[in-house]
Amino acid sequence: MIYTDTHCHLGSVQFDRDRDEVIQRMLEADVCKAILICCSEHDLQEGIRLRNRYPEFKLACGMHPQSLMESDGEERFVHFQNAVQECRPDMIGEIGLDYQSHRHTKEIQKAFFEKQLEYACQLDLPLNIHSRKAVLDTQQMLRKYPCRGIIHSYSGSAETAREYVREGWYISFGASVLFPGARKPAEAVMAVPADHLLIETDAPYQSPVPGKRHEPADAVRICRKISEIKGIPEEELCRIMEDNFRKLFRE
Numbered sequence: 001m002i003y004t005d006t007h008c009h010l011g012s013v014q015f016d017r018d019r020d021e022v023i024q025r026m027l028e029a030d031v032c033k034a035i036l037i038c039c040s041e042h043d044l045q046e047g048i049r050l051r052n053r054y055p056e057f058k059l060a061c062g063m064h065p066q067s068l069m070e071s072d073g074e075e076r077f078v079h080f081q082n083a084v085q086e087c088r089p090d091m092i093g094e095i096g097l098d099y100q101s102h103r104h105t106k107e108i109q110k111a112f113f114e115k116q117l118e119y120a121c122q123l124d125l126p127l128n129i130h131s132r133k134a135v136l137d138t139q140q141m142l143r144k145y146p147c148r149g150i151i152h153s154y155s156g157s158a159e160t161a162r163e164y165v166r167e168g169w170y171i172s173f174g175a176s177v178l179f180p181g182a183r184k185p186a187e188a189v190m191a192v193p194a195d196h197l198l199i200e201t202d203a204p205y206q207s208p209v210p211g212k213r214h215e216p217a218d219a220v221r222i223c224r225k226i227s228e229i230k231g232i233p234e235e236e237l238c239r240i241m242e243d244n245f246r247k248l249f250r251e
């Protein structure tokens with residue numbers, strides 16, 4: 001059985017101290033496939049190094065909505081395009097809209113989201129989408145482009161999940177399904193057919209234990225919980241999700 005963590009920040013400074021041990025634990029837990037999300041120069045350098053060492057790891061790079069600043073202009077985007085041309089990622093992300101944080105205006109987020117969507121389509125690369133408190137705007141923008149990919153760390157309603165699936169998106173669930181009595185995530189999991197389902201840790205973030213660092217090895221617990229919710233044996237679910245992963249990257 002092989003588990004796939006479709007969203008982790010293994011290049012993060014939070015893993016600088018013991019990255020090799022974290023990967024060791026991950027591989028021992030059979031979390032052998034992963035998408036390394038890189039949203040900073042540091043993460044990208046580490047990500048490239050890891051992808052060269054572990055061919056089962058995919059590389060994603062993008063301008064995270066929360067990393068944008070009012071002063072960002074065309075230069076920032078050109079810099080991003082250069083990085084993409086150099087590192088040849090397998091995916092663009094995470095990109096999207098985050099209206100929870102009021103530090104960044106909606107306008108600048110939308111402008112950079114749009115540029116990256118257009119660019120990903122040109123390159124024919126799948127996307128890893130971050131959307132927080134911004135469902136309508138996210139959907140509206142995604143519909144403008146012939147794009148595909150993953151809606152990451154899904155936390156919306158069952159109805160919205162169905163809409164995304166109808167439009168061809170994969171829905172990835174994280175540790176939110178582990179919280180005791182988590183009714184809304186369970187309903188959303190039920191609404192997504194297995195052939196559009198994926199899991200992720202978002203490590204080092206989103207640990208189910210407050211204050212603790214999350215690790216890709218924890219993808220196993222998330223998978224187990226989803227197998228329970230959906231009533232699909234874990235082995236079968238892993239196989240289906242591996243297939244989803246392959247289809248996503250057209251392998």
Ligand SMILES: [Zn+2]
Nearest residue numbers: 007037094202
């Ligand atoms: Zn993330």
